Amino acid sequence: MKQIIDQFIADVQQRNQHEPEFMQAVREVAETVIPYIVKHEIYHGKNILMRMAEPERVVSFRVPWIDDTGEIRVNRGYRIEMNSAIGPYKGGLRFHESVNLSVLKFLAFEQVFKNALTTLPMGGGKGGADFNPKGKSDGEVMRFCQSFMTELFRHIGPNRDIPAGDIGVGGREIGYMFGQYKRLKNEFTGVLTGKGISWGGSMIRPEATGYGAVYFANNMLATRSNQLEGKQVVISGSGNVAQYAAEKCIQLGAKVLTLSDSSGYVYDPEGLDVGKMAFVMDLKNNKRDRISAYADTYPNVSFHAGKRPWEVPCDVAFPCATQNELDQKDAKQLAYNGCFCIIEGANMPSTPKAIKVFHKHQMLFAPGKASNAGGVAVSGLEIAQNSLRYSWTREEVDERLQAIMTDIHDSCVTHGKEGDHVNYEKGANIAAFVKVADAMLAQGVV
Numbered sequence: 001m002k003q004i005i006d007q008f009i010a011d012v013q014q015r016n017q018h019e020p021e022f023m024q025a026v027r028e029v030a031e032t033v034i035p036y037i038v039k040h041e042i043y044h045g046k047n048i049l050m051r052m053a054e055p056e057r058v059v060s061f062r063v064p065w066i067d068d069t070g071e072i073r074v075n076r077g078y079r080i081e082m083n084s085a086i087g088p089y090k091g092g093l094r095f096h097e098s099v100n101l102s103v104l105k106f107l108a109f110e111q112v113f114k115n116a117l118t119t120l121p122m123g124g125g126k127g128g129a130d131f132n133p134k135g136k137s138d139g140e141v142m143r144f145c146q147s148f149m150t151e152l153f154r155h156i157g158p159n160r161d162i163p164a165g166d167i168g169v170g171g172r173e174i175g176y177m178f179g180q181y182k183r184l185k186n187e188f189t190g191v192l193t194g195k196g197i198s199w200g201g202s203m204i205r206p207e208a209t210g211y212g213a214v215y216f217a218n219n220m221l222a223t224r225s226n227q228l229e230g231k232q233v234v235i236s237g238s239g240n241v242a243q244y245a246a247e248k249c250i251q252l253g254a255k256v257l258t259l260s261d262s263s264g265y266v267y268d269p270e271g272l273d274v275g276k277m278a279f280v281m282d283l284k285n286n287k288r289d290r291i292s293a294y295a296d297t298y299p300n301v302s303f304h305a306g307k308r309p310w311e312v313p314c315d316v317a318f319p320c321a322t323q324n325e326l327d328q329k330d331a332k333q334l335a336y337n338g339c340f341c342i343i344e345g346a347n348m349p350s351t352p353k354a355i356k357v358f359h360k361h362q363m364l365f366a367p368g369k370a371s372n373a374g375g376v377a378v379s380g381l382e383i384a385q386n387s388l389r390y391s392w393t394r395e396e397v398d399e400r401l402q403a404i405m406t407d408i409h410d411s412c413v414t415h416g417k418e419g420d421h422v423n424y425e426k427g428a429n430i431a432a433f434v435k436v437a438d439a440m441l442a443q444g445v446v
Contacts, residue, residue, distance in 0.1 A: 005034050012053050019102035021323060025109050025348060026053050028355075032426040033433045048437045052112065055105065057081040061151040063129055065144045068137055077148050079127035079155055079163075082108035085439035088159055089125030090115055090376060090383075092166030095173065099128045106323070107166075110347055111376070113432035114369040117408045120380035125161055127152070133168050134288065145176035153181050158189040158386070164379050165194040167322070170240065170285075171206070190386025193379035202382035203394040204401065205375075210244025211398070212374015212405050213318060213345045213366075214252065219409040220341060220364045223422060229253035234314040234339075236260045237321035238284050238291045241345045241372065245318050247277055258309035260321065261291045265309040268294075268301045313337040320345030331357035344368035355425065362421050370408050370428040377404045 012026050030049065037043045059079040067073055078101065081089045091111040094104070104126045112124030129148060133141050156163060165174050174194045181191055188200075195201035204211065214228065221227050231254045235242050238259040246256045255271035259280060268276070279297065283289050295303035310317065310330035317339050319326045323346065331354035334342070341364040344350060348368055350358070358365040378401055385391055392400075408428075415434075416427020 001035055001038070004038065005030050008034060008049070011050065015054075016102075016105070019105060021102045021106040021348075022109065024324075024352065025106040028348075028352065028425070029109075029113065029429050029433070032423075032429045036430050036433070042441070043437055046437075046441065048440055049433070051440065052083060052433075052436065053109065055080050055082045055108065056084060057155075058101070058105075059127075059152075059155050060101075063131070063144065063148050063151070065140070065147045067140050075129050075131040075144070077127070077129040077151060078104050079152060079161070080104045080108040080125055081155075081161055082124045082126070083112040083436060084123035085436050085443060086116060087121035087123045088157075089161035090122035090164070090379065091124055091126040092128075092164045093169045093173075093177075094126070094128035094166040095131045095133050095168030096128070097130055097132045099130045103323075104128060107347055110369050112436060113429065114373045115376055115380075116432040116435040117370055117411060117428060118373050118377045118380060118404055119407055120377065120404075122376065122380050125163070126166075127163060128166065128169070131168075133173065138172070141173060142176045145173055146180040149177045149180040150184065152177075153184045156181075156191055158191050158383075162190065162379075162383060163192055164376070167239070170194075171196060190383050193382045195382070197391075200382075200386050202378055202385055203392065203397045205378050205382060206240060207244040207247070208378035208401060209241045209372050209375030210246070210320070210345060211248045212377065212401055213241070213245050213320070213343050213371045214248040215374070215402050215405040216366055216371040216409055217316065217318075217341065217343045218252070219406055220343070220366060220422075220424070223413070224364070227252075228316065231255070231315040232257060232313070233316045233318065234258045234309050234312050235318045235320055235345075236265070236309055236325060236349075237319075237346065238280060239320075241375075242318070242320040243277070243281055243284070245320055245345050246272060246280075249318075250274065250277065254316070257314060258312055259291055259294070260309050263290050263292060264303055264305040264307050266291050266294045266301055266303050267309070267312055268298065270300060310334055311337075314339050316341045316343070318343050318345050319349035321349065322346055323348045324351050326350045326354050328353035328357060330354060335361045335363065340364060342366065343371045345372050347372065359423070359425075364422075365424060367425045367428050369432065370412055370424060373408055374401055374405055377401060 412427035
């Protein structure tokens with residue numbers, strides 16, 4: 001079996017040189033899915049996983065724009081349309097200087113599996129640009145977004161490809177891009193999700209990824225007759241996902257000890273509360289300041305420059321910042337300090353060696369394709385509401401989100417049960433693969 005997996009990885013590697021993030025994502029899926037394929041004749045010999053690892057379409061384009069000084073700037077934009085077997089392409093747009101083909105292909109590949117797990121009819125895609133909106137004026141961000149959409153609009157549509165936000169793309173950026181799309185197409189359609197409530201958005205869409213990760217965590221803990229209430233929680237990041245994961249943890253009675261950004265992390269031994277979360281949201285969403293300001297404002301809070309929060313003793317950890325932020329050393333530290341549950345709020349935040357540590361210690365480990373699917377799930381609900389020209393209440397959307405996260409959890413358990421332990425990574429990969437592969441088989445070699 002190892003030889004079969006290694007040969008598959010070598011074949012994919014040959015066609016995707018110098019793309020480490022993408023190859024990491026493919027290997028993680030291959031190691032659990034290929035043994036399943038070999039045991040099931042319906043999939044064996046059809047080269048389905050190789051077809052899944054090859055994007056249906058890759059779009060790359062120039063994005064020229066003018067900054068506030070009048071200088072012409074040039075960035076590169078992308079859209080990876082990975083797989084449309086079960087629905088139109090769906091996945092976020094990321095604006096960050098680290099964006100390249102490898103990063104976006106890994107995210108698009110993960111998105112195919114994540115979207116399949118939601119039970120909603122959505123294929124997988126991802127896009128973005130090597131543009132960082134931090135430090136840019138509203139005018140600069142608007143001009144960039146308008147230029148970006150002037151090319152992207154040719155490749156997207158409500159029945160073809162429906163982008164959303166991601167790192168660096170929040171409500172402001174979605175608004176500017178939607179306005180330009182509407183201007184170019186002369187139509188008001190649900191082509192982007194994450195829109196404002198007054199113009200086609202869904203209730204709790206901003207909260208959905210963080211909330212969904214916490215709902216998934218509670219489902220995991222319930223398998224061990226446990227719950228989040230009373231648990232010590234460590235969270236990385238301080239953006240959208242981290243904020244709402246923290247908020248929901250607090251609502252459910254957990255004690256949130258940390259938040260972080262690229263400059264370091266803050267440790268609050270008393271735990272965050274509703275008032276402190278309001279401060280953090282204003283700090284990060286409006287003032288766009290560093291998380292260290294939290295330590296400057298509240299007593300007994302310490303700031304640890306250049307460090308990640310995994311050294312803080314906890315019961316439950318939520319990596320919610322970015323890919324590969326939690327390595328083998330961090331994983332060993334978490335296990336040593338008594339952490340028994342890790343829920344990925346970001347996309348692929350744990351390195352392969354870290355995941356091996358989680359499995360070795362039989363820790364509850366939720367891979368991002370399952371646990372952070374809440375955001376795209378509510379995006380799917382936003383698409384449905386746009387099609388109906390109707391808006392559901394906050395309670396209705398939240399109820400649907402909780403049901404979807406429970407369904408995802410149950411699928412992971414069905415395919416990942418190993419004696420008394422559940423391998424959620426294996427379960428998520430196989431459950432998603434089966435859904436996409438069945439659709440691909442039914443549609444022929446296309």
